[in-house]
Amino acid sequence: MMGGVRFLKGHGTGNDFVILPEGTPELTPAFVAAVCDRRRGIGGDGVLRVAPSALPGVDWFMDYWNADGSLAEMCGNGVRVFARYLAGAGLAAGTVPIETRAGVVRAVIGDETISVDMGLPKVYGDSSARLGPLELPGVAVDCGNPHLVCALPEGLPLESLDLHLAPGHDEEFYPAGVNVEFYVPAGELHVRMRVHERGSGETLSCGTGAVAVAAVALAGAGRETGVVTVDVPGGRLAVTFDGGECHLAGPAVIVASGELSL
Secondary structure, three states, X not given: OOOOEEEEEEEEOOEEEEEEOOOXXXXXXXXXXHHHOOOOOOOOOEEEEEEEOOOOOOOEEEEEEEOOOOEOOOOHHHHHHHHHHHHXXXXXXXXXXXXXXXXXXXXXXXXXEEEEXXXXXXXXXXXXXXXXXXXXXXXXXXXXXXXXXEEOOOOOOHHHOOOXXXXXXXXOOOOOOOEEEEXXXXXXXXXXXXXXXXXXXXXXXXXXXXXXXXXXXXXXXXXXOEEEEEEEOOEEEEEEEOOOOXXXXXXXXXXXXXXXXX
């Protein structure tokens, strides 16, 4: 793939993406990695290619790629930014179904906030993460993609963690890799978290990661319903559990557009 490719740049609470509009040809891992390079490309945590969906009643498929050129099943903030693009391009309004590799989700487009029905996350086991000499127990959560949620012990500051390298994990438990979240309580149904995303490194925000942490925090409070506030380095997300569904809400904005010349 060469030059002449239109692009937009958007982010949801600092989780940033290069958006390739409808009509963009199929991607390759090398092209995605080059585009996401923050020094030699545009820079981003991933690429969102807007493609038609073949499913009945669904117009759009979110072809999401991680920054390293690997494919991902799902991206909560990516869906919200994807929906913001569709709205700005006049391709969708109100509630829009979007096909992802993890299934169809529905985004509700507001003036500033976009909410996405994420389905109910599945808490399915225990594992652990390794950060240098630290071995931190965690909870396995499936949000359409794999997560490991680790509560930090009291006295260990969230800011002290070195997430430049991927945390170690049980490769038999997570054969395809895992997104690892670390969190501390900040109040009733209110947490602060950091995340190392599989294929992208530490990011300022992770939508599915926020859902995973919220599910663990809600269960820890002995609740099945409620709104969990999740503060990430890039802003604030709200995760609502109503008993049958889970909704991720937060800001999503388009910040730039141009033409690729790679």
